[in-house]
Amino acid sequence: MSWFQAESGDPDVARAQYQLIQRQTPFLYLMSLAGGWALVATHWSVAPLGVTLVLPSLITAFALFRIATLRRRQKETPSFEGILKWQKHAMVLSVVSPGLLSIWALSLFPYGGPYLQLQVVFTIAVVNLVVLFCLIHFRKVAIINAFCANSLYFLYFLINGEPIFTYFALYGICASIGAFFILNNHYRDFIRLVHSSRDLRNQAVELERRQDETQKLSDLNYHIANYDHLTGLPNRRCFLAELETRFKATRDQNASVSLCVFDLGGLRAINSIYGVKTGDDILSEVVRRLRSRLSAETFAARLAGDEFALLSPSGSPDLARPSALFEDLFEEACQLPESSVRLNFFAGIAITDMALTSATELLERAVYAMQEAKQNRNNPIVVFGHRHLEHMGFQTRITQALQAADIEREFSVAFQPIVDVNSNRITGVECLARWTSPLLGQVPPGDFITVAERSGMINKLTLVLLGKALVAARDWPLDLKVSFNLSASNLSSRGFVREFLKLLKDHAFDPVRLNCEVTETSVMWDFAEANRAIAILKNAGIRLSLDDFGTGYSSLSHVHQLPLDCIKVDRSFVQGIKPDTIGYGIVKSLLAMSREMGISCVVEGVETEEELAVLRSLGTSEVQGYLFSKPVGAPELEALLNGKASLGGQSGARPASATKALTA
Template identity: 50%
Template sequence: MVPSGNPELTLAQFRALHRQIPLVYFVCLFGGWTVVANMWGQAPLALVLYYPVAVTAFAIYRLSIWSTGFASAEDPTHALRRLRSANRMAVLNPVLYGAWAMALFPYGDPFAQGQIVFTVGICNVACTFCMLHLRSATIMNALVVNPVYFSYFAWAGDGVFIYFALCGIVVSLVAVAISNFHYKDFVRLVLAGQKLHDQQAELEKKNTELQRLNSENDWLAKHDPLTGLPNRRLYFAELSDRYEKARREARPIAVCVFDLGGFKPINDIYGHEVGDSLLVEIANRLRHSVPGVGIAARLGGDEFAVVIDTASSPADAEQRGRRVLNVFETGFKLPEGTVRISGYVGVAVWPQTSTTSTELHEQALYALQTAKRDPSCPFAVFGNAQADEMRQTVLLERALLAPDLTDEIYCAFQPQMNIRTNTVTGLECLARWNSPDLGQVPPGLFIPVAERAGLINRLTLLLLEKALKEVHRWPSDLHLSFNLSPSNLSSKGFIYQMLELVKKHGFPASRLEVEITETAVMWDFEQAKAAIEVLKEVGIGIALDDFGTGYSSLKHIHLLPLDKIKVDRSFVRNIRPNSTSYGIVKSLLNLSRDMGISCVVEGVETAEELLVLQNLGAEYIQGYFFSKPIKAEEVGSYVADYRPVLKGDVVKAS
C-alpha cells in the first residue's frame, strides 16, 4: 500500500519515481526488442511484431501520463493517485511482458531461450531498483514475477533453466531486500528533511515574530502609547538632527513647549480615563490644527512639545508657535460632557537664542514657566529678559548648593493674633536669605528655584531646625506655624525626617502647625492626604494656606483632616460691605464654622480692613497691621510688650 498519512513523503516518492519510471519502461522495451530481433523469423508475427508494437504504444502512453503529471508535483492528492497507479502497473507490466516471454520461449533454440530467461531476470532486477522509492511496487513486482518465473521453467522440465530461474529469484529477492533498506533510508531522509523544514519554518515564524516585536518595541520606545505621538526620547533625537540641519542651512527653527491649565482637577474629578481621552483629543488637534510642524511630541503628563523647522523667518516661527493656542479655542467633547481647559505656551527660536538643541528646549521650558506666572498672557517667547532670569536662576542654584548656606539662611516670624482676646496666639516662620554675593534674596525668588532644582527638602529641614532652636525661648502657649511645599508633601522620606527633627529638639507636636497650599494638595492628592494623616497622628496641626486661590474642591477639603484654613490677602485688600470679596470672606468664615475648624485671615494691613473683618466675626488675623515679619530675637519682646491695637492704627506694607 502507498502511505497516505504523510503528504511530504508522498510528494518525495512521486518526485523520485517521476525521474525513474522512464528508466523502467526503457529497460523493459529495450530488453523486449532485443528478444524480438533475435526471435524474428522463428516465431509468429503476432508475437514478434504486433504484440511488441502494442505493448510499446502502451508504454509510450504511460510515459506521457507521467511526464505531463509533473506539473502537479506539489499536489499530494495527485501524487498519491500516481503512486497507486504505479502499484497497479507493478502487477500489470510483469504480466504483459512475462506472458509474452513465455509465449515466445517454445519457438526459440537453446540460445534464444537463454536470452529470454536472462532478459526476464535482468529486467525484473532493474525494475526493482528503479522503483525502490515505492516499496509496495517492488514487493508486488517480485510477488508476481518470481512465482510465475519459477513455475513456468519448472513445468518446462529443463534443469538448466530451473537453476537459471532459481538464481534469478534469489537475485530478485536480494534486490528487493536492498531496495527495502534504501527505502527505509529514503523515508528517514525525507522525515529528517521534513523535520528540518518544520524547524526552519518555526525559526522563520519566530524570526518574523521577533522582527515584529522588535519593531513594536522600537515604536513603543520612541512613541507615547496613549496618543501615538513621539515621546521624549524620539523628540530630543529629532530635535538634535533638525537643529543641526537648520544651523547648516542658516534657517530658523523654533521649539514650542506647552502644558494644560486645569488638567489635574479634571483628572481628579472625572477620573483618569476621561483625562486620557482629553490627552488623545489634544494630540489629534495638534496633528491637524498646527501647520508647519516638523514634529509634535508628548513629553510626559500633560506636557507637549512642537518643533517648527519650516518657517521663513524667526517672526514666522514665533507666529506659528502662537497657533498652538488654537488647540484650546473650542471645548473638548467627552462622554461626560464638554470641558474647556486652557494652555500655557513657551517658545524659543534659533538663531535669536541658544547654541545647542538642548539649550533651545530649556529656553522654551523657561518661557513656559514665564507664561504660567501670568495667566492673563498664556504665551511667552524666550528673549533677553528671560535670558537674564535664567542666568540669575543658575546663580541662585549654585548659591543654594554652597556649603555656607546654613549661615546665610535664617528665619523671620510674623505674629498671628486673636482679635477677640487681643492676644498673640502663634507665629508663622518665614524663610529669609542674606547672601554675601547676591544680597537679600526674596523668598518668592529662591523658594521656586529650590523647588525646581530638587533642593527644597534640604532647605525646608534647615529652616525647620533653625526655627525649633528659637521656639524654646517663647512662651509655652505660642504655637509655631511652618510652611511645607508640594515637593515636601509628595516625599514620604521627608515627612519622617521632619518628625525625627521635631523629636530630636523635644518640641511638643501639639504646638507645631504646618501650612500647606491648595496647589501642594492638588499636586498629588492621595500622597498629600497620606502625609497629612501621618502628621495628624503625632498631634501636628494642619492649616490650608491661601484658601480659595487654588484648584481644590470642597470634596477634597472635606476629605482632609484640617484644623485651620487661611484666607488669602487677595480677598482682603480693600474689602468693604457689598463687595465680591466681602461675600467670599463671609462664606469662607461660615464654611470654617460649619466644619468646626479655625480660620485665619491673612494680609490685613489697615484699620478699615480689620473693622470689616471684626464685623464679619473673624477671630484670627495676620498681617502688617499688627506686625511685619520680625527677627527671632525680637519675638520675646514683641509678645511681652504687645498691647491691644487701636482701630485707627494703620501699618503700611514695606
C-alpha cells in the same frame, strides 16, 4: 512482512516514494520500449505481423499514455490518502505491465533461431533488472514486478523443456534476488534519509516557532518598556529616544522642532476623592481626545502620572496655535461618578534654536516654562523665551550657591504680624525665610525655595528655619501664635515629621501655639502621605491653616476633608476690593463659610485703608499685610510687641516678592 507494512504507514516515506517513482517511471517505460522495439526489428521478417506490429503498438501507446500522465502529476503531490490509492494502483500495474511485456516477448521466442531466442531471454532479463533498479525505493512494487516477470519466463521454459533457457531464467531469478538484497541497503539509506530530512524539517519548524515566540516576547518587552500600559502612549523612555532622534534630525536638516510639556490640574484630587479607577478613566478620555485632534507628524507621550509631552515640527498646525488645541481638548467636561468636571492644564512650550546643544536642554526649557505657567495661573500656556533663559541661568547660579551655602549662617527668618482689626493687636506672626548669599546677595524666597525643593534640600532648610524661629519666640508672649509654612516635600517625608516634632520638644515650645500653614497644592501633591503627616501634627496639638485659599483647583471640594483650624484668603482677592468687584463676593463667601465651619479666617495682602474698610464691613477679624507691617526681623518684632513701635503707616517700598518661607 514488515517490508510491505512500513512503506504505507509513514506519510513522509510515502510522499518521497511517490516523488521518486514519478520521476523514474518514464525512464523505465522508455527502456522497456527500447528493448521491445529492438525485438521487433530483429523478428520483423520471421514473426507474424500481429506479433511484430499490433501488440508492440498497443504496448507503446499504453506506455506513452502513462509517461504523459506522470509528467502532469509531477507538478503536484497528492494527499497521503491519494498516495495510498496510487500505491494500490501501482501494485496492480506491477502485475499487469511485466506480464504483458513478458507474454509478448515470449510470443516471439518460437520464431527465431538460437540467436534471436537468446535476444528474447536477454531483453527480458535486462528489462527486469532496469525495473528493479527503478522501483527499489518502492520495495512492494519492485518485488511484485520482479516475481511476476521472472516467474513467467521461468515457467515458460520449464514447461517447454528448454533446459538451457530454463537455467538462464533460473539464473536471472537468482541475479534479481541478489540485486534486490544489494539494493535493499540503498533502500534503508533512503528511509534514513527521509527520516533525517523530516527531523531536520521538524527542527527547522521548531526553531522558527521558537524564533517567532522570541520575537513576540521581544516585541512585548519592547512595548512594555516603551509604552504606557494605561493610555497606550509612548512613555518617558520612548519619548526621550524620539526627542534625541528628532533633535539630531533638525540639526542635520537645519530645521526646528517644537516641544510642549503639559500636565492636568486636578487629577490628583480626583484620584483622592473618587479613586484611581476614576482618575484612570479621565486619563484615557483625555488621551482619546488628544489622538483625535493631533496630526500624524506630532509625537505624543505620557511622561508621568498627569504629565504629557507633544513633539512636533515647528510650524505644525498642532502647536502653531496651542491655545486653540488646549481649549478644544478641555472644553468638554469629563464625567465623574456623581457629577462632571472641567480639567485645567498648565503647558510649557520650547522651540529649538542654535543656542541649544542637546535635546535635554530643550526638555528643560519646556518644563521650566510649564512651571512658570503653574505659578501664573492667569496664563496657563507659557512659551520659553529670552527672559526665561536668563532666569534659568540665574536659577543655576542659585542652585550652585545653595549647595555650597552655610545654611545656619546665611539664612534667617523674618516675621510678619497677623493683626486683630477690632483691637489693633498682634495675635500671631508668620515666619518667612530670607537668604543673604555672599555670592548672590539677597535672593528672593520665590527663587530659592523652588530650587531647594528640586534639589532635595528643603527638609534640612525647613528645620534650620524652624529652629531659628523657635529661638526668637522664647521671649514672646505665650498667647502669641506662630505660623510656619510646610511644603509638599515636608508633608510627604515621615522622617521630616519626626524631626519637626523633636525640634519643638527640644526648644520646649508648646505645640498648641504653633500654626502650620499648608497650601492645597502641597496637600494634593501626595494626598495620602499629606493626610498622614497632618494627622500626626494634629495629634501633637498643632493647629492647621490652609494658605492661599481660593487659588487651588478645587478648594471648596477639599476644605471639608482637612482638619482645618483656619483658612487664609489669598491677597489676589483683596487687591482693589470694592462692593462691585468679584473679589468682594468671594471674600464675603469665604468669611461666611469659615464662620459656619467654626474656624478662624485670616485675610492676606491688606495694603490700603480702603481695602481694610471694606474688609471690616464684611466682618473680617484678622488680617495680614503691608498696611500694618512688612516682614521684619526679630528685634523689630520685639519693638512692635512691646509697644515701642506702632502698627500701620509704615513706609518703605514693598519687596518684589512677599513669598512665604515655604510654598508649594
